[in-house]
Amino acid sequence: MGRWEPNARGRLEQAAMELYAERGLDQTTVAEIAARAGLTERTFFRHYADKREVLFGGSEALSERLVASVAGAPDSARPLDAVAAALEEVGALIEESRGRDFARARRSIIAANAELQERELIKLASWAATLAGSLRDRGVDERTATLAAETGIAVFHVAFDRWVSDGVERGLAALIRESLGELKALTAGERRPTTASAHTFRP
C-alpha cells in the first residue's frame, strides 16, 4: 500500500496533532483523523494501535535504547553517569526524530487531559524501573540502582520541561547534561550533618 500513500504515518500524525490541539483527544475520532489526512481508518490502524499511540508511540523503542545504552556503558562508568548518558542518548533520538515542535504541541495536548498526564507519568516511572533493572544487571546493588534511576528520571523530566519551554533553544541532550550538572551543584558544597537540618524543622 505504501506507494499509494506517501508518508502516510507523517500525514496521520500531523492530522491527529492538529485535531487534538483544536478539540482535544477525547473529542477526536480516528475517522476524523484519517479524513483530514486524506486516508482511511484502515490505514490509521496499520500505523497506530489507537489515538493515544500517536502521542506515546516509540516509547517502547526508547526504553530498549536505555537498556542497551546502560548495558554498553564502560565498566568504569558510575551508576548515575551511566543513567545520564543513556538518557542523553534517548534525548538526542527524540530531538532527531520528531523534534521540539512536535514535543511542544504534544505537551499542550497532554496538559489538557488528565488521563494523558497519567500516562506520561507512567511512562517515566516505567523508564525508571527499566534503568534500575539495567544497572542491577551490571552488578549495581538494588538500592543504588533504584536511587540512580529515579534521580536520572527526575533530571530528565526537568530537562524535558525546559526543552519544550518557550524561548529555549538548547538541545535536549545538552539540557539533560546541564540539569545533571545543576543537580551535582545542588547536592555538593559544605555538608552539614543531615540530621541537624531535619531537626531544625521539627517542633
Added chain:
Amino acid sequence: MGRWEPNARGRLEQAAMELYAERGLDQTTVAEIAARAGLTERTFFRHYADKREVLFGGSEALSERLVASVAGAPDSARPLDAVAAALEEVGALIEESRGRDFARARRSIIAANAELQERELIKLASWAATLAGSLRDRGVDERTATLAAETGIAVFHVAFDRWVSDGVERGLAALIRESLGELKALTAGERRPTTASAHTFRP
C-alpha cells in the same frame, strides 16, 4: 453518632484493608466493608468519600504540611535540604499515624491494581509540584526549584520503598535522610567532564 460507634474510622479502615487484600479493591463494595466492620454504609461515607480514600486519605493534609515546612525553613537552608527536611517531617507523620504495617498492606494492594499505581504516581507528582511552588515562594528560581523538588521526591520514593520492604526496621524519616546522603555520595566524587561520558556511548 460517634459514641455508639467507637473508633468507626479505624474499624472501617481495617475491614477495607482486609477485603482489599483478600479480593482486590475492584471486587470489594462499600456495603461489604461496612458489614465487616459492623457498621452502616452511611457511616462509611461519613468517614471516606469512596473506597480509594481509605488508601489515599490524608494525602492533602501531608501536602499542606510540606508547604508549611518549606515555608518555615531557615533562610540559610539550601533548596534540596529544605525539601528533604519537609519530606522527613511528612515521613515522621506517616510513621506515627498509620505506621509501617498499614503501609506494607497498602503497598501490596496498590501493586495489584494498575489504577491505584497511577494514582500513587499522581500523588507523588503533585507533591513535587507543591514543593517546587513552595521553593519559588521562598525566592528560589524556577529551574532550581523544580530540580530540587523532583529530586527530593525521587529520594522520598526510594526511601519509602525501603521502609516497606521486608526485614527493614529503620524509620521512614531516617531512611529519607540516609537516601539523601547516598544521593550526595552518588553525585559527588571526581567530576569527569559530563560531555565525555555522553560521547562515549554515541555511535
